[in-house]
Amino acid sequence: MLYGLNALSPIKTLTLISLSAWTGVAMGAAKPDFNHEIRPILASKCYACHGPDEDKREAGLRLDVREEAVKEAIVPGFPEKSEFWHRLVTTDKDDIMPPPSSPKQLTEKERDLLNRWIKAGAEYQQHWSFLPVKNHPLPKVGNAVGVRNGIDLFIRQKLEKNGFPPSAEADPITLIRRVSLDITGLPPTPEEVAAFTREFESSPRAYDQLVDRLLASPHYGERWGRHWLDLARYADSEGFLGDKVRPNAYHFRDWVIESINHDLPFDQFTIEQIAGDLLPEAQVPQLQAVGFHRNAALNTEAGVDKEEARFQNLADRVNTTSRVWMGLTLGCAQCHTHKYDPITIRDYYSFYAYFNNTQDLAEPKTKAQTLAEVTENRRQAYVHLAGDYARRGPDVIPATLSALPKLKTTSDAEQTRLDLAKWLVSPQHPLTSRVAVNQVWSKLFGTGIVSTPDDFGTSGESPSHPELLDWLAIHFMKNGWSRKELIRLIVTSATYRQSSLHRDDILETDPLNRLLSRQNRLRLEAEVLRDSFLTASGLLSRNIGGPSIKPPLPGDVFDVGRSVKWELSEGNDRYRRGLYILTMRSILYPMLTTFDAPDASEACVKRDRSNTPLQALTLMNDPVFVEAAQALALRVIQESPRNTAARLNTLFHRCLSRHPRPEETQRLLAFHAEQKARVKKGGADSLQVLSFFKDQVPQKDAQETAVLVALARVLLNLDEFINRE
Template sequence: MNKKLIIIVGVIGLALFAYFISGNSGEKVDFNEQVRPILNKNCLGCHGGVKQQSGLSFLFIEEAYEAAKSGKRAIVPGNASKSEMIHRIKSTDPDLMMPPSQEPLTPKEIEILEKWIDQGAKFETHWAYVMPEIEEPLNIDAYVEENLVKNGLSFSEEASKETLLRRVSIDLTGLPPTLEETEAFLNDTDPNAYENLVDRLLSSQHYGERWAAMWMDLARYADSQGYQKDRLRKNIWRYRDWLIHAFNQDLPFDEFTIEQLAGDLLPEPTEDQILATAFHRNTMTNDEGGTDDEEYRVAAVIDRLNTTFEVWQGTTMACVQCHSHPYDPIRHKEFYNAYAYFNNSVDSDLSSDVPKKVLFSPAQKAYRASLKKQIESISDTLSDEYKAKISEFVSLKAGAVPIMEELKGDSSRVTRVFVRGNWLSHGDTVIADTPDFLPPSEYSKDRLGFAKWLVDGKNPLTSRVIVNRFWEQIFGNGLVYTLEDFGTQGVKPENQKLLDYLALRFQNEHDWSLKSLLKEIVLSRTYKQSSVVNDELLEKDKYNYLLARGPRYRLTAENIRDQALVASGLFSDKVYGPSVKPHQPDGVWNVIRHVDRWTTSENGDQYRRGLYTFWRRVSPYPSMITFDVPSREVCVSRRIRTNTPLQALVTMNDPVFVEASEALAERMMTEGGTELESQLKYGYKLVLMKEPDDKRLEELVKLYHTSDGAMSLVANVLLNLDEVIMKS
């Protein structure tokens, strides 16, 4: 054999050796993409966080490598043939085969597991728990286009000016543009007209209302405390005022977070910062006769913990109260480490010896200051008696606002593990600490330290979770579809590069400014695309996850109501203040014992925006519930949009929509000219910012004549058009 042949044989031999020791394949198995789904589906039910049969768990790495009770090792890294796991999944013996009560693994799944073990059985960290990194930052459109090209798609053309105007107005303020705003924008020839429009919308006082409405679902905001009696919380609306003001002032999101979770613990906190802590006083409270105060205090603390992790970490902590997480690496004890951060707070609804704070909302304070200044300017012209009456009015107290307070010194509570989640069965004592699957906290062991840890740049979840929430509000779907679950059972992002880019931008370049983040999104080519769909898009991207077209989905309950009121001219644009009671069918509150009566608001308050509607948990406002507003007993990250006949019955027959139809009809006849077609065009433009085409106008004319000239019926149809109920 010559030297050349010997070398060739040697090279082949080395290649074959490398091939076999690497799991019979040169291709490395991806744990997160290939192995984890197999384990989650087939193994963790019995060998995970809830159960560890035979002392084996595949959830925590150190346990997966240890010998089970049988003395055998399920996984021997580097050697699949000696791994009991492989023997069991290949076995045909009913007493040995795994999984025992499910379909056996496919040959492909078994091959993946064998290769993975032979390659060293490395457990990789779930993508969401790794800090986002972008080597060369691009922009929103570049990341979207990269994904589109991979899937054989391209951007759609830009939407019309009328469509963009309505879309961005609703997205940023929750309200459609007025006729005057429409004309101004359509006639604006400035190349920066659209950006100028965006800036104006971001500075609108209605911007804060729109985003407060979104946050109220997360805060489980309600004007009552829940449970059977569902007693009223008459001053909790001041927290809603704080929210609106915070969004309007573009309070940086890190401060927004800290103030809501721990504003009372800041050095020399302002009234606003203390008021913000009402976020966690939205928990349900039961003080009915025969209840145990401690039981419901514990329930409130657990709710605060679960809500905080869902809102800021996209993590489902609720199940860890009773056992380790079934799918994510969170141990049972770690739930109570986190619980300790919230356990030292006072719930003044349950502790009558703790005084309630008297606070004013930002709007109240501004109004009182203005009024006081006006009074001082005319003081010389007023009688002493009148001055005294006015002075008493100006100094009126705002009323008790439920807030968070912290126990100190000897009154501090000790936290213990609840055995199997039972608050009456106490286990080991624990101290406040963060879960091991995330970077450790370097802050104080109280709510303030926990809040600072959440918005620390080292936390990989917070910025991802938050930008995903705001993206979903704009596009209808999050980049991670499961807003509430960034864990291993959540849906993986369709475009992780884009998500990570936005997360890093939000923290660093935008410095936690939500207005800057939203402006970047709505100025993108991705956002400005037409939402018109074709067969190719339906086939390749039915739900628009790839973003090859603009967003199109049904508006929220609040949007639909507010839009009808704006078009009709009934809308009250008053901002801030107590909850109001618009028209509601008689008897709705009769399901609750010992309740106040629902008295319809007057003087225009019945036509205020939907977010101001009085919200009673046991009997929430019916028309909004029909359009999927949650009852707000618990935090809800994502409203699931439904499509039912009841929704059409609401928009056709609910007193609010009937009144709006009548008022819109009157506007059409008094403002739309003397000719029928002119009036119909005017009404159409009021609701859709554009005139109808000839075919639609013909249909509207026909409808008017067949309904014996009932313009209110035509107006009702306009408010029920698919284009009006949908955002496109």
Template sequence: MRLLPSSFLLLAFFSSASRAGVDFAKDIQPFFAEYCLECHGTDKTKGGLALTSRAAALKTLESGSAGIVPGKPEASEVVSRLLTDHADNKMPPLKKEKRPSVQEVENVKRWVAEGAQWASHWAYTPIRKPAGSAESGSTGIDFLVQSRLTSLGIRPSPEAGKNTLLKRVYYDLLGLPPSPEEAALYLQDNSQDAYSRMVNRALASPHFGERWGRHWLDQARFADSDGFEKDSPRPDAWRYRDWVINAINADMPLDQFTVEQLAGDLLDTPTPEQILATAFHRQTLTNREGGVDQEQYRIEAVFDRTETTGSVWLAHTVGCARCHSHKYDQISQKEYYELFSFFNNADESTSKVGTSKADLEAYAQKNAAHAALLGDRRQKALQTRAPLFDRLREWETEMQSRLKTLAGEKAKPFVLKPHALSSAQKAELTDLADGSVRVSGKINPTDTYVLEFKLPAGTVSGFVLQALPDESLPDHGPGRGTNGNFVLSGFSVEVLENGVPTECVLHSPKASFVQTGFPAEATLDKNPQTGWAIKGGTGKEQTLAFQLVRPLPENAPRTVRIRLEHDYAKSPNHLLGHFRISALVGETVESLLTPELRRLIDTGSEKWTNEQRETAVDWLVLFDPAADAARQALAVAEGAGPRPPLMEVRVLSQKQTNRDTRILHRGEFLSPKDSVSPGTPAVLPVIHPRKAGSPDRLDLARWLVQPDNPLPSRVLANQIWMRLFGEGLVRSAGDFGVRGDAPTHPELLDLCARLLLEKGWSRKDLIRTIMNSATYRQASSARLDLADRDPLNRLLARQNRLRVEGEIVRDLHLAAAGQLSKKIGGPSVYPPMPPEIASLSYAGNFRWADSTGEDRYRRGMYTFFKRTAPYPDLITFDCPDANVANIRRTVSNTPIQALTTLNAQAFSEAAQALGKKISTAFGHEEGADTLRLQLLFETCLLRLPENNECETLIKLLHSARKNFEIQQAAAQKAGGTPEIAAWTAVARIVLNTDEFITRD
């Protein structure tokens, strides 16, 4: 909080000493906020005096006297204490360095004498229609501004020139210079509506969402990392940034924009994008340090969500009420925790969303093509299996005969010794003398073992996997999990003939022990999220036997490859640690048919149901070449479908049962006091829950944008005005409380707020209205006649000159050089950065790998932002640290900024690219150097050079040429040839002007 509200200075400066009465809102409330409320406010009421409302101020004091007696300043203790010279009674106390002026004290005395009328704080009053002749829209803006100027005898500034307006609009709306074609379209258009059409074209550009999205991301405290000590990357953070860009480009109404970000998950049947929007409140910092109290940092995140909401939508420092009632504004500590309760009942969760709209559209096309392919292959599979129904009786007879023949036969296990073995994750597989394999070394969350064997003589009808205990394993194994368990998600066999694999179909897996929920059959379902496990049976040998659908006869190829897959990610490190594989030699009843098919044969085909007939045909398909080929082709197609372009993002979700929210004594999470329910400050309109019981986040979001809530529409309108003038109508854009600034033009603020409401909360409509006003279009030149009267341009007698933000500084350089990628959205990128910066990260846990190709030249807003080691060029130009919501960036002017644009790698490369482009223009035309210089100025500054500029830079060009002709090595380093190097030197000068990075 500032010590002195600038609103008071403004009003003291412009107020007339001869006015009829004292204005409470302008003269008294700021006085109380500055000198009194710290001890006589909501939190403290020393002596029984509270200056928070008229009713409180008129109460009898603890001493028995009256603090304020309307109409009687001589009987009012407040006035007496202000006027007395007695050191013990003087107010404010003499120890306070800041003292009120004689005029300020006189104002209080006069106010009491006039009846001590107490007006509501301006921010809480209903939004009013403009008085008098003020019209709506751009003309209304101009009427209100010019009426104020006229009353003070001040004339507005003339309209800026066309080149200046072109640059202003493009810098404000897109953060990019216009292309030569866009510039020509406007500059050559002399029609009356040329300007408004140019504004509309810029508003329709997809780069508008980037420019204005970056403003919003400041408020959302967006970053690509967690913060705190470890500051781990957040690889999914960019998807919320894309949501913001898309929403702003689509001109999503600001009420909807609000609701979806605060409570999109609570809407009826929310879309994935609406759930994604709640990532606004997942931009909070995350502490992953060892030993932290998770509840403490959960509450810290809820504090942040509460205070960010208060800052962004209410423009109030609600955080001042976290530990005690607000000393100045009408927010009690109880009300703070009622707001806190809305977010205390939200949980941090994740949700799957499409990577982008374009990706989803491409997926839909691929999926349609794949569906057609599946349809064709299903039809082929049905056609080839249809004749097999006629062979069921013949097959039944054959099976009856063979079952009799094989009755009593037993297969003989033959231990297989691997001649090749490997681990996909580089674990060590050692074959032992007994044919078993022991796994050691690196333990990975998942792994696949691949082994090759020579088969014994005879018909091989199946395989047996023995999971063997081992003293070297946890709990004697046989798994490498901490409890000796494993999860085998897949077991497959391939026959190799001349190195070409053919998969063998397995059936009837049978295990010696099965953990509940992890059956043996799961090894054959090709689902990595299932598998066979043996919890409860560890520490001893367990077996799993498989039968071959088509046994391998004596004359079959004798080399097989077996894969043991451990892909069950829910139980990482659950891998087999010691095992042996045997072949089953000799056919048996078990290998001939599955148990289900044997039961069918026993039943007799005349009693089979249609479903049982289908089961029998499924088996016959495996022995019919045409039908089996069609089956395999269908299986391949089913497994080769396009994967949905989905990614997991961090979002909020509502807790099923509400937490018991309590007031925290001094904000300490270990000191809970009284319970509270969700609620809103009493000074604002009542919240209306949509159903019985306590309101939730959706009710809060809708309360913020309900028409009778005067704050959010004023706050959001003020933010939009601020982006177009550099300052808001309320200068303290993040503080509309009594310690903040009063609006310089209250009626104008309300006009803009009403325009938002009446135009359906359209951001673009309000921007268009403001930009079409004569007030916005004024020249920004400083005026001597206002140097003393209005040095800060609070009366809006001219436009403001604004240095663009750090991201835009870089964007402008890349755009001028022709390097800038126009790609919109997508993951964050890593433009060149000194390696020493990334090494500042905790324990060297982060590596900055410079992006290549187009990503090297993306817009600055896409640069990966690491909270503890941010991109230096951005910080140099005042980019916020993303630890808290930033409503308005500070603007500094330092030598290091000029040195950065002159020497940093990105800017040097841009100057070289621009120099090369300029040097090759106009060929050998007469006066080519002058023409090139004009092109350089038009490219960078959207104007032609003045005569003195042209003369100076041509001299520099000639001098540089001579120097680089002599110093060829320097020329090579600076651009290639002496000519390119010379123009690079000139380009660096123009790019490094204040004008280039300033919006006039």
């Protein structure tokens, strides 16, 4: 459907009365903010047909640039004289926009905003994320009671504006469990909980000291390394039909864990992954770091067009780099100019040119070396028309995106990946620091300040707290790009420490909790869930780094002619943390994928959190969970006196970090009696129930241990266990 602006005919069905009604609504109302109120409407409802993409543009109308929009469609200050406005409110189905066939229809609120915007002068702004990061002053609030740092002031200001108080602080047991899971990915031990609750009552510094201990733990690097491996699309195999194992892939994983544990500044962390091999006198760690580019799937099968495979591989590097560091969907410009953002197809292939002379080494000199920059017979880069590797358009040279600050160089030589990496972490770059702090925030609250972490463009969501996002980005850079310092700031805020209890007073106004009047309750991620089972049972091996492991699998998942046989890891390796499980692209580890672990086909910026019946079945029947329940029961038998109530108390502390409530004790004692009677009557074979550990259970304890397995499975399957409050 076209606007038909070449001949601006009057809208016969639009009455003067309706126009007057709309302009009356606009009188006296606040001027809309273009970036946060108007642009999202235009981007969602209009830009697909009237945006940057010239090939897809209809009726010659462009609405993403003011100079074009005001030529014929919009008369600033006068919605009633604007053809754009007429098309939004007419009742003529042939003229109305968006057309009736479009699934993206305007709401009355959106029409009102557009009317007020035109009446106020139809001013445009550069998209918020392309503007320089601004150091906003800390806001003043009416009630500063409980404020712990600058984060709380920004959150409190918006809560007060909407008439909501913050939630009370969570209890100390919830706090230690929450922050332990968030920082290390492991639940606290009963001993750690007991020590912290004592300190919490006597020292105002107890929580801050706990945070410092957790950030100093080597398991911090494992937890936050797993987050980065999602972004790096890490896997232990090449993918495609052959899906050959990459035996040295784990070196990159080890580098990530070690770098995060040592708090390698994020700017250097970035440079080493994008261009570590180009650093002067690059050492083994820098060569391991550029494994970031080798993590993608690679098609090495016979008969494959090598040039096409190379093109796809380089495109993956472009798309991944842009999503991970800039939060831009650059891949949308691979075939044509971006429909929503100011990114041309030439921009895309100029960015592509940075990677065009990077050679993947099939036989590197060292296990760490995976890439090399070609210095002779360098390839010329081209625009590939319609994204087709075989259709070459104009020549291009390496260059950064035209909509962003230019790369400043002191040499006339062709720019390299090292130049690109330094440009990304320049303090003048408007995206990198914002995207990085938003990623960290999203891991600690479940949702980022920008809820579309891989789309900071015009079709993404606006930040819920834009000034806070910039304040955090400035803080991040001023503190040496320290990830640890950023996490410390966030988790010590009163905002983070709030209770996650449901609040009826905000449900209707803020159902998604974007104002953060409380903490968010989050289902544990796949690896953390597995690690929590193993921790509670005492089975977890805390060894760090090294080759991937192969824990038990259900059935014969891998016996289908694959290039690798799933030979079970022995000893403690069987119980290592989930991030060390061998990741095959063709067949993912079932338990992890059931709980939404990514498939490594592309960078995963935000994991799904689904809720399916299969998850409940997995918790009850997956080998590792069955084994953990048996080990936990055996542990309780060995640690607790022959007293059912005492053993029940031990189970609660191992699983939930707390005492059972009276009603819970009553119900579980009754359940214990039922299960004991069932075992005595032969309704359950004790040794079969203890299948993994039957050789370790004395005959006299077999029946009681079997009963405790049932109790353990109840607690390990509670929502309280599989969720982080």
